[in-house]
Amino acid sequence: MSFVELLARLGGMGRFQVTYVAALAIPLLMLASHNLLQNFTAGVPEHHCRPRPVANATPADVPLVVSIPSDGHRRPQRCRRYVEPQWHLLDVNGSASAVANGTATEAATEPCHDGWTYLDGIFTDTIVTEWDLVCESKKLRQVAQSIYMAGILLGSGLFGVLSDKFGRRALLTWCYLQLGATGVGTAAAPSLLVYCLCRFLTGLAMAGVSLNSASLCMEWIPTEARAVVGTINGYCYTLGQFVLAAAAFALPRWRQLQLVVSLPFFVFFFYSWLYVESARWQVTSGRADLALRGLRKVARVNGRKEEGDKLSEEVLRALVRREPPLPxxxxxxxxxxxxxxxxxxxxxxxxxxxxxxxxxxxxxxxxxxxxxxxxxxxxxxxxxxxxxxxxxxxxxxxxxxxxxxxxxxxxxxxxxxxxxxxxxxxxxxxxxxxxxxxxxxxxxxxxxxxxxxxxxxxxxxRRGWAWGAPWPAWGGWWPPWSAWRPT
Known part of the structure; x- marks a missing residue:
């Protein structure tokens, strides 16, 4: 008898498995929110240089055209301003002739030494407006996203190894807590450096959530149900993109949005203590007594208590010995x-x-x-x-x-x-x-x-789930190496 056959005897895709899959799938709604979050928290509004102060005049008294050169679309340039106000551009005829002769663009310009003015629009409060990630600093916006993805890359390998040593449930519980805490930390970040650090740690936790959710899910369900479950999980990720759009529309301030998509992971952390650890992992790790206890609980929930009572630790160890190792x-x-x-x-x-x-x-x-x-x-x-x-x-x-x-x-x-x-x-x-x-x-x-x-x-x-199975359904980042090897 194989482990898959054992699960079938204990109820197959029974009440326990359905509840388990649902509990693991709910957090997937929020995975897309973190992966695609910077589409909204790092949105770039229309902006231009803050005009140079003019003696005996307030900024409201100085028309923008005399302080900021125009681009090819007759809009204020984003990253340059005139060194000296070009008052002659106020004259309609003079302005037309200046543009025709090119003298308007030949006037000396300089970078935005006094900062930027951000125009009202879709984005009014983002990390871009808070830390001026425009012009010479615009690449820092992409750097922040790259650091987050680097966290996912590192976390895929790190948590794959750790889950083999400490178990899937323990690592998943920790990752829920880490993701919630670092998400809140990101929302409270006082500087871009702290923001990037928190985002990196969030990426680490995201990889751990994806990997260990997949392991727990696939190791408790029968083979014939894995394709359906994978599809369900995939659509949860898709629905999460709708959740992100709604949350971002309702919360235009980036700190509030960051907080809202992070707090649910504290709820996931608390109810994850009810998860049952993978019996397959427990047996291969020398914890047959704990595996037996978990399998009997599954049998009881699925209405197969008699089948669960027939199990013994020796039967479980025999299941592991039947699986041939890879040379x-x-x-x-x-x-x-x-x-x-x-x-x-x-x-x-x-x-x-x-x-x-x-x-x-x-x-x-x-x-x-x-x-x-x-x-x-x-x-x-x-x-x-x-x-x-x-x-x-x-x-x-x-x-x-x-x-x-x-x-x-x-x-x-x-x-x-x-x-x-x-x-x-x-x-x-x-x-x-x-x-x-x-x-x-x-x-x-x-x-x-x-x-x-x-x-x-x-x-x-020996994990019982297809190589790469969670990744196309849950966002498509690269499968960790630990997903390729037996436990």
């Missing part, structure tokens, strides 16, 4: 033969390219020139039909056609946007939405490929 480990098996090296490189490239393009689109909503709240809703909504369509294409035409077609369509849409001028925001948005939908479909295909192209002992390992 050299799963990581080595991925590159041992030419065929496996080809498969591993191909699947890895698909994951990288899909994730890179997906987040490149999803994290630059302001660049499409549309209302950012509407863009977030549309970008989230397109995932719903895209994932359904990918399942139909896979069923009718196979995996390769679906995977190659979705990547090709995404690539064409992204390339097409290069040649679409900014004066056509609707067309640019349409290409971006179709491209993101194609990438969402690519994630579904990559999930299936990852589970089917590798031998069972590699793709499932």
């Amino acid at each position: 050299g480990g799963a990581v080595a098996a991925l590159v041992r033969t030419p065929g496996m090296r080809t498969v591993s490189c191909g699947v890895s490239f698909v994951w990288f390219s899909t994730s890179f393009a997906y987040y490149g689109l999803a994290m630059d909503l302001q660049g499409f020139g549309f209302n950012v709240y509407l863009s977030q809703l549309v970008f989230g909504a397109v995932d719903i039909p895209a994932k359904l369509l990918s399942v139909l294409v896979i069923s009718c035409f196979g995996r390769r056609v679906a995977q190659g077609g979705s990547l090709a369509l995404a690539g064409l849409c992204i390339l097409a946007n290069i040649f679409v001028p900014s004066e056509l925001p609707t067309l640019r948005m349409a290409f971006a939405v179709v491209g993101k939908g194609a990438l969402a479909a690519s994630f579904n295909c990559a999930y299936i490929f990852s589970g089917e192209l590798f031998p069972t002992v590699i793709s499932t390992g």
Whole structure:
């Protein structure tokens, strides 16, 4: 008898599993909020230099045109101002002739030494306005997001190793607490440095939540239900994008928004103490007595108490001995033969390219020139039909056609946007939405490929969940190495 068969005897996808999946899925609604948060907390409003003070005149008495040069679209330049007021530009005829002769642009200019004036609009209070992340400092905005993603990258490997040592439930509980605490810390950050540090720690915790939620979820449900559960989790992430758009619209101040999307993790932290640790991990870690207690609780909740009473610690140890070890480990098996090296490189490239393009689109909503709240809703909504369509294409035409077609369509849409001028925001948005939908479909295909192209002992390992299974459903960042190896 295998562990999967044991779960079937104890109720399969019973009441315990349904409740467990629901409890683990609720936090997924908030994962998208943190991943895509800087679309709103780091929005860039319209701005221009603060005019140079003029003697015997208040700023309100000095027209902007004499202090700030215009750009090619007759709007105030964002990062330059005149060294001296250009009073002659107040004369309509003089202004016209100056523009025609180019003398208006030849006047000496300087950077914004006195700061910036931010105009009222969609974004009125963001980290950009608070710490002046514009002009020479505009790259710091992208640096902050990169630091957050670096936390996710490091956390994927770190918490994968730690969960093998300390257990899935303990690490998940800790990550809930860390994410809530660092999210609140981010909302209270007094400087950009502290903000980036808190965001890095948030990224670490995000990776831990994703990895250990997936492990707990997949190790407690039967094999035949994993595809359905993965789809449910995927749509929870999609719904989370709607939650983010609504919260950002209701809370235009970045600190309030940061706080609201972080506080729910304290609730998740408290109810996570009710989770049952993975029995498979407990047995392989020499805790057969605790595993037996957990399995009997599952059997009792599922109405299979008699089956649970028949179990013993020796039966559980025998289940582990039946699972053959991988010579050299799963990581080595991925590159041992030419065929496996080809498969591993191909699947890895698909994951990288899909994730890179997906987040490149999803994290630059302001660049499409549309209302950012509407863009977030549309970008989230397109995932719903895209994932359904990918399942139909896979069923009718196979995996390769679906995977190659979705990547090709995404690539064409992204390339097409290069040649679409900014004066056509609707067309640019349409290409971006179709491209993101194609990438969402690519994630579904990559999930299936990852589970089917590798031998069972590699793709499932002793954890009992498909290699890479949580990642396409929960956002698509790179699967941690610990997901490839047996416990």
